[in-house]
Amino acid sequence: MSSVTDTPLALRTPPATPIPAAPAAPSVPAYPWNRRILRGTGAVVTRVAAIAVLAAVWEIFPRLGLVDATFLPPLSEVLAAWWQLVLSGELIDHTRASLSRSLAGFGLAIVVAIPLGLLIGWYKPVANLLNPVLELFRNTAALALLPVFVLILGLGETSKVAIIFYACSWPILLNTVSGVRTVDPLLIKSARSLGLGPLRLFQKVILPAAVPTIFTGIRLAGAYSILILIAAEMVGAKAGLGYLINYAQYNFAVPDMYAGIITISAIGLVVNQVLVLTERRFSTWRTTN
Structure with a gap:
């Protein structure tokens, strides 16, 4: 009778070893949008x-x-005065007059300053030609030139739109030039090594990279368009929020004065938020953390 030791070594079955369990996958939150909310x-x-x-x-x-x-006065009295101005239609008329002037000057500044800034930032001959003039006028405050605009263009709408256009052009122009000139040189070299010509290089690399800086200037100009407008409307205007504030001050209607100030602040917040959303729309290529 053969014993266990007589079994050939090759035929012996090794004891079974337990298979280690696979490591658990890291838990992923089921609703990642909860954190954002x-x-x-x-x-x-x-x-x-x-x-x-x-x-x-x-x-x-x-x-x-x-x-x-x-x-x-207490805020409740100011809000009551604001509501009375709304019901009478006076506040709406003044707001409409101010917005039409502000948007006209602001829009003209965007149309003129962005192309000019791109041209100055991209072409050195144009920059060398215009830099002395730009340095001269960029250091002149817009409000200091308000009497000049009034003398030349009169007390009508033209002078008010022109002074807003002048004030809004500088932040847009200077930030556009800065945005073009501060593009990463490695991006430009890489694009050129891929065979992009000057036009395609500008369209595909320079302009998208400069968009955030350009919108910084646009947002600054949006604030300037409101601030300069109020000062311009305090001189020779017959309608507008600046006129309303000035008129209320002279007649000691203090709640009406603060109602106009609150309206201006609300308009500034709305304009800034619209520009922020527009910037996000045109900067969708940027990665967000």
Whole structure:
């Protein structure tokens, strides 16, 4: 009778070893958009909370006598005056007049300054020709030239649109030139090595890379178009938010004055947000974290 030891070594079956389990896959959140929604909600809540605190301070301080209510009435009185101006149609008429002037000057500045800035930034002969003139006028404040515009163009709409156009052109022009000149040289060399000609290089590399800087200038110009407009409307205007503020101040209608100021602030926020959304639309190629 043969024993276990007599079994050939090649026929012996080795003991079974357990197969290690595969490592668990990292958990992926089922709804990644939840985090984006929570972040967006948190940002909105923070902004609303800051505005709410400011509104509460504006309402409470005059009522407690911490500030003179004659010169800073409670927010509720200002909002009541604002609503009365809306119901009477006066605020709408003034807002329409201001927006038409502001958008006209702002639009002309975009149409003129962006092509000129691209030309100056891309072609050195044009830059060498125009740089002395640009350096001369860029350091001259727009409001300092307001009397000149009024003397030459009169007190009508032309002088107001012209001064807005002048003020808005500089941030757009200078940022466009900067955006073209600060494009990464490696991108330009790589594009040229691929055989792109000057026109295609400008269209495919230079212009897309300069878009964020150009929109920075456009957003600055949007703010300037409101600020310069208000100053221009305080001189010889018969309609507009600047005229409303000036008229209310002279007649000591302080709530109406603050109602005009609030309207200007709201318009500025809306314009800035529209420009931000437009920038995102034209910069979809950029990666976001």
